[in-house]
Amino acid sequence: MxxxxxxxxxxxxxxxxxxxxxxxxxxxxxxxxxxxxxxxxxxxxxxxxxxxxxxxxxxxxxxxxxxxxxxxxxxxxxxxxxAIWPADPVARAIARSVSAEMHSGFPALRKACPMNLRKRFPFLGWGGPAAAAEVARIEQIFADCRSRFAGSGPFLFGAFSAADAMYAPVVTRLDRYGWEVSAATRSYMDAVLALPSLKRWTSDAAAEPWVIAADEVELPAK
CATH class of the missing domain: 3.40.30.10 (Glutaredoxin)
Structure with missing residues (x-):
């Protein structure tokens, strides 16, 4: 089976x-x-x-x-x-640590920007200072992991790993809610968004008939 x-x-x-x-x-x-x-x-x-x-x-x-x-x-x-986790013990420990941080953290960003792969928005100050602080921490994680462990690879630890899978939904949030990020963050985001499997998932999402009202953020009326 x-x-x-x-x-x-x-x-x-x-x-x-x-x-x-x-x-x-x-x-x-x-x-x-x-x-x-x-x-x-x-x-x-x-x-x-x-x-x-x-x-x-x-x-x-x-x-x-x-x-x-x-x-x-x-x-x-x-x-x-x-190679689900990095082979190097130090890199593997950091990969698990940042994955666990994603697992339990960033509540303001999650609430303000629920994952929705059928919409795009301009940046509207989503989640206020709390969400902005969380995005700053996410950018710090990306920069630290890539500077220490990525080498010439495009992902957090060079080759794709579980850590990148953990952060993929956040990448879609930053992209689709118009967050302004550093050039280095944008480069990493582009690598994740270009993954064939993520493209396939997104295509499937666009074709789904179901709508969950609680996750349908709407632009404020002008």
Missing amino acids: SLVLVIGNKAYSSWSLRPWLLMAEVGIDFDEILIPLDEADTKERILRHSPSGKVPCLVDGDVAVWDTMSIMEYLADHYSDR
Whole structure:
């Protein structure tokens, strides 16, 4: 039986995107089950696969692994040849640290700029000073990782890794909500946005019929 990744809407589900992108980019074969979020039967359908009632969930035979970071660690354990984390121990520790920071942090940016891969906005001061401080920290993370570990590669640790998958939804937020970022940040963002798998996910998102009102930020009336 192949691996199955249970995910939510591709337009909105940032947590689903992370393991999906990682698996697609490092060449791990899997099937996907997409369960639309915010529907009357969403929780019931997810619970058939995920004991938490949330997505994403990786199903490997009779094993279910939920939570994005846990899925990535499971994949690293079972696909050690796929360079899911950097090989160097120091780089690997930093990659896990910045991934964990993303996992638990940046609430103001998440709230002000929910992932929506069907819209683009001009910058409108999203989230005020709190979100601006979080974006500054994200840029600092990008600059630090790339200066210390990237070498000539385009990603945070040179080659694509789980850390880039963790930050991919934030890259889409910065891009689609018009955040002004440094040239170095923009270069990294462009590398992530050019990933074939992210392009495929975004194309799928654009074709989805479902709309989640809570994630549909609208421009203020003039």
